[in-house]
Amino acid sequence: MEKYLLNLDEEMPKYLQISKHIEKLINEKKVKDGERLPAIRTLAKFLDVNTVTIVSAYKLLQQKGYALQKMGSGTYAKGKEERKNFLKQYSNIYKKVSGESLKGYIDFSGETTCSEFFPVETFKKVLNDVLDRDGAEAFVYQSAFGYEGLRKSINNHFWDKRIDTDNIMIVSGAQQGIDIVAKALINVNDNIAIEKPTYSGALNVFKGRRANIFEIDMLRDGIDIGAFKKILKKNKINCFYIMSYFQNPTGSTYSMQKKREILNLAEEYDFYILEDDYLSELIFDKDMEYKSFKSLDTNDRVIYVKSFSKIFLPGIRLGYLVSPYKFKDRIQSSKINTDITTSSLMQRALDLYIKEGYWKDHMKNLNEAYKERYNLMKNYIEEILKDKVEVNMPGGGLHFYLKISDKINVDCLELFYKCKKEKVIITPGVLFYKNNFDGEKYFRLGFSQTNVNDIEKGLNIINRILRSFTS
Amino acid sequence: MEKYLLNLDEEMPKYLQISKHIEKLINEKKVKDGERLPAIRTLAKFLDVNTVTIVSAYKLLQQKGYALQKMGSGTYAKGKEERKNFLKQYSNIYKKVSGESLKGYIDFSGETTCSEFFPVETFKKVLNDVLDRDGAEAFVYQSAFGYEGLRKSINNHFWDKRIDTDNIMIVSGAQQGIDIVAKALINVNDNIAIEKPTYSGALNVFKGRRANIFEIDMLRDGIDIGAFKKILKKNKINCFYIMSYFQNPTGSTYSMQKKREILNLAEEYDFYILEDDYLSELIFDKDMEYKSFKSLDTNDRVIYVKSFSKIFLPGIRLGYLVSPYKFKDRIQSSKINTDITTSSLMQRALDLYIKEGYWKDHMKNLNEAYKERYNLMKNYIEEILKDKVEVNMPGGGLHFYLKISDKINVDCLELFYKCKKEKVIITPGVLFYKNNFDGEKYFRLGFSQTNVNDIEKGLNIINRILRSFTS
Numbered sequence: 037m038e039k040y041l042l043n044l045d046e047e048m049p050k051y052l053q054i055s056k057h058i059e060k061l062i063n064e065k066k067v068k069d070g071e072r073l074p075a076i077r078t079l080a081k082f083l084d085v086n087t088v089t090i091v092s093a094y095k096l097l098q099q100k101g102y103a104l105q106k107m108g109s110g111t112y113a114k115g116k117e118e119r120k121n122f123l124k125q126y127s128n129i130y131k132k133v134s135g136e137s138l139k140g141y142i143d144f145s146g147e148t149t150c151s152e153f154f155p156v157e158t159f160k161k162v163l164n165d166v167l168d169r170d171g172a173e174a175f176v177y178q179s180a181f182g183y184e185g186l187r188k189s190i191n192n193h194f195w196d197k198r199i200d201t202d203n204i205m206i207v208s209g210a211q212q213g214i215d216i217v218a219k220a221l222i223n224v225n226d227n228i229a230i231e232k233p234t235y236s237g238a239l240n241v242f243k244g245r246r247a248n249i250f251e252i253d254m255l256r257d258g259i260d261i262g263a264f265k266k267i268l269k270k271n272k273i274n275c276f277y278i279m280s281y282f283q284n285p286t287g288s289t290y291s292m293q294k295k296r297e298i299l300n301l302a303e304e305y306d307f308y309i310l311e312d313d314y315l316s317e318l319i320f321d322k323d324m325e326y327k328s329f330k331s332l333d334t335n336d337r338v339i340y341v342k343s344f345s346k347i348f349l350p351g352i353r354l355g356y357l358v359s360p361y362k363f364k365d366r367i368q369s370s371k372i373n374t375d376i377t378t379s380s381l382m383q384r385a386l387d388l389y390i391k392e393g394y395w396k397d398h399m400k401n402l403n404e405a406y407k408e409r410y411n412l413m414k415n416y417i418e419e420i421l422k423d424k425v426e427v428n429m430p431g432g433g434l435h436f437y438l439k440i441s442d443k444i445n446v447d448c449l450e451l452f453y454k455c456k457k458e459k460v461i462i463t464p465g466v467l468f469y470k471n472n473f474d475g476e477k478y479f480r481l482g483f484s485q486t487n488v489n490d491i492e493k494g495l496n497i498i499n500r501i502l503r504s505f506t507s
Numbered sequence: 508m509e510k511y512l513l514n515l516d517e518e519m520p521k522y523l524q525i526s527k528h529i530e531k532l533i534n535e536k537k538v539k540d541g542e543r544l545p546a547i548r549t550l551a552k553f554l555d556v557n558t559v560t561i562v563s564a565y566k567l568l569q570q571k572g573y574a575l576q577k578m579g580s581g582t583y584a585k586g587k588e589e590r591k592n593f594l595k596q597y598s599n600i601y602k603k604v605s606g607e608s609l610k611g612y613i614d615f616s617g618e619t620t621c622s623e624f625f626p627v628e629t630f631k632k633v634l635n636d637v638l639d640r641d642g643a644e645a646f647v648y649q650s651a652f653g654y655e656g657l658r659k660s661i662n663n664h665f666w667d668k669r670i671d672t673d674n675i676m677i678v679s680g681a682q683q684g685i686d687i688v689a690k691a692l693i694n695v696n697d698n699i700a701i702e703k704p705t706y707s708g709a710l711n712v713f714k715g716r717r718a719n720i721f722e723i724d725m726l727r728d729g730i731d732i733g734a735f736k737k738i739l740k741k742n743k744i745n746c747f748y749i750m751s752y753f754q755n756p757t758g759s760t761y762s763m764q765k766k767r768e769i770l771n772l773a774e775e776y777d778f779y780i781l782e783d784d785y786l787s788e789l790i791f792d793k794d795m796e797y798k799s800f801k802s803l804d805t806n807d808r809v810i811y812v813k814s815f816s817k818i819f820l821p822g823i824r825l826g827y828l829v830s831p832y833k834f835k836d837r838i839q840s841s842k843i844n845t846d847i848t849t850s851s852l853m854q855r856a857l858d859l860y861i862k863e864g865y866w867k868d869h870m871k872n873l874n875e876a877y878k879e880r881y882n883l884m885k886n887y888i889e890e891i892l893k894d895k896v897e898v899n900m901p902g903g904g905l906h907f908y909l910k911i912s913d914k915i916n917v918d919c920l921e922l923f924y925k926c927k928k929e930k931v932i933i934t935p936g937v938l939f940y941k942n943n944f945d946g947e948k949y950f951r952l953g954f955s956q957t958n959v960n961d962i963e964k965g966l967n968i969i970n971r972i973l974r975s976f977t978s
Contacts, residue, residue, distance in 0.1 A: 209846050244844060353850045379850050
């Protein structure tokens with residue numbers, strides 16, 4: 037116990053001093069990876085502090101990735117390399133199984149629509165029509181903003197002509213949209229806000245820009261507005277990245293009231309909203325209506341990013357963004373420096389596909405197919421996993437986000453490994469947090485790639501594994 | 508003259524002090540935009556220094572964009588906003604004319620093959636074959652490295668299987684290759700070296716990474732190795748961006764000796780070479796052989812980037828890169844964060860196009876067609892523009908880089924404006940330098956979009972305009 041002894045400074049919160057001291061011990065390998073930290077009562081007595089102080093110190097260590105709590109068994113130290121390896125291990129395993137196209141696996145990690153729903157024949161027809169119509173023109177560079185025909189179709193069919201076509205830019209998928217906007221608007225040490233948890237692809241882009249990232253807890257109907265206000269009062273936030281419908285991973289959707297509040301805050305505190313609208317086509321709950329931040333935005337505060345890949349044909353890499361007038365030129369330059377322009381043939385084909393009415397029909401079919409899977413998932417989770425997880429039903433989209441009950445002594449990575457052994461793939465929660473350890477008790481189940489039979493089978497396997505860890 | 512008076516400090520080079528003083532006068536608007544600076548002899552006498560000192564000071568001011576020399580008429584100050592507007596004006600005009608597809612213009616600004624050479628029918632056939640063969644598979648996400656079939660074809664057909672297919676990554680054009688590599692390997696304040704002048708698209712990417720950029724003068728057979736060595740001795744360079752054949756804009760090609768010297772320097776000073784091999788298919792000079800840096804690289808020091816867009820179908824946005832084994836994972840993560848993966852259908856179509864032997868045939872045809880244009884350009888430049896420009900004949904590629912003779916009192920932007928009025932589009936040299944003003948006396952003439960008749964007509968117009976400025 038002696039190494040835990042320290043002179044407490046009156047000026048600084050005690051739990052912070054204790055936590056920092058143990059961090060140091062772990063970094064200097066005086067406490068080794070996997071070593072059990074002293075029991076809470078024992079350490080409290082030894083240091084002559086309240087047990088609550090030790091609980092807080094251990095909690096902070098967990099949040100910072102220096103410790104792992106195992107229910108019923110205590111808190112364990114995590115070494116530096118182990119922390120680093122945490123994600124790497126997962127990513128290597130996932131790469132390996134997905135490289136084998138996940139054949140033979142029940143795949144709950146899917147994020148895009150399933151190939152059985154791809155409208156291959158119709159798209160082929162449309163491609164040929166475009167080539168017959170446009171010839172060599174179809175292979176010339178478009179302007180950096182993209183093919184004008186498609187930009188007009190987007191305005192006509194998805195926005196009732198309510199936005200300025202000049203502000204629409206075609207991008208090679210939503211991920212590129214986020215990357216381009218980040219390069220145009222976010223510089224080293226700029227402050228940006230994100231939802232906690234959030235989409236890891238966006239998180240990585242912001243980290244790559246070396247921005248200061250503020251996480252705001254996601255509640256059932258959008259972020260914790262009170263917490264956001266506190267941050268806004270103290271820090272000049274430039275940009276807030278937001279998923280308005282079926283947030284990835286939580287599945288939460290913003291209430292109309294929160295949308296309006298956030299739009300007002302954007303004006304009051306002079307920040308811009310980067311809205312990633314990625315699955316709003318799949319609303320299954322009859323009481324939900326579709327209103328993007330962009331459609332409510334009267335102050336040109338929203339940069340709207342839309343993926344066509346996730347919902348349509350992932351392999352064609354298409355999406356679009358709507359830029360505030362103010363940033364149009366900067367975002368255009370950023371696109372040019374990123375990849376000059378998006379594939380012209382694909383843009384022309386998608387344009388014709390929308391104009392001919394195929395898009396509308398396809399979305400109707402997708403909605404029916406996925407609503408069936410959604411309801412199955414919902415029912416089975418309620419029946420089979422009841423008592424083992426906490427979950428909010430999203431009401432649409434392609435996934436559920438589950439919190440492992442406190443009674444079950446397993447973290448999401450161990451759950452991932454065990455599931456993988458039984459040929460079931462889940463997505464661990466750690467991917468979705470700036471500090472990976474915050475997601476240790478969460479996992480995501482997507483049903484886009486999982487057919488009706490596999491859903492029941494897969495959930496039964498997960499149930500069995502979770503049960504084996506019940507304390 | 509009084510405002511030019513200053514107390515010279517013995518410790519600091521005089522030309523530097525004079526130049527800095529005049530900079531300050533211009534920034535404070537005590538010397539106004541467009542105002543003529545004192546004649547060299549007058550100022551030398553007034554400050555009691557050698558005329559060479561004033562010449563050096565004025566030269567530095569020019570390089571930094573604070574002054575413009577008009578031959579035979581003296582040196583003129585340039586205000587801050589005027590310096591900023593310099594490029595903006597050009598880019599707005601160019602956007603405008605190219606938005607109208609340059610119809611009615613003789614376009615010497617082209618960088619990609621002309622649509623009349625696009626193999627539309629063959630590519631359409633190949634697309635349909637792929638869709639019949641692969642169905643929905645053709646629209647599924649590829650791995651971030653790209654479609655394995657295409658990666659193997661690239662190794663088989665372009666590298667005689669001499670590289671490791673695992674190190675090949677498909678990208679959405681060479682611009683994306685540069686962007687991805689930069690995001691993976693270049694951080695804020697890293698030192699990188701570039702050729703002077705260089706491709707503006709790459710320059711913008713490096714500026715966007717906030718790197719320290721060192722320019723090294725391009726000579727006829729590659730960079731000035733002596734100058735490069737001096738930089739290497741004083742600075743830790745991480746990366747050197749290089750165009751091995753028909754460098755853009757100079758048209759220079761590296762000699763075998765310089766390639767080997769640079770590869771040795773890379774090993775000695777521990778830097779990596781980013782080789783952009785963008786037009787090496789178009790070698791017209793019989794004495795030139797093709798040997799990329801990558802093919803000579805025995806120490807895994809070269810990141811090789813290849814565009815298919817420039818030479819084949821610009822609108823399909825395809826290229827590839829070959830990564831050193833060491834950086835494979837980082838570059839893959841960078842690709843995922845940039846746009847996840849490149850269009851799968853296009854990758855499969857290009858693969859089949861190569862496998863069926865169409866690529867080889869197409870390159871043969873392109874070579875013949877462009878060799879004719881190249882020779883025409885070469886002859887006309889020698890005949891028509893003789894005495895008005897200096898030029899090195901590149902021996903291949905799709906452009907010439909011309910230096911306006913000192914006797915002709917015009918900069919490239921004025922030349923651009925005048926040409927544009929007469930429906931001829933050239934590319935001003937200012938685009939290709941970190942400090943735009945270094946390129947004031949240069950312009951680039953590309954012949955990829957210009958047919959045989961237009962070449963003669965266009966060069967005659969340029970000749971007439973240059974003549975009107977002869978002093």
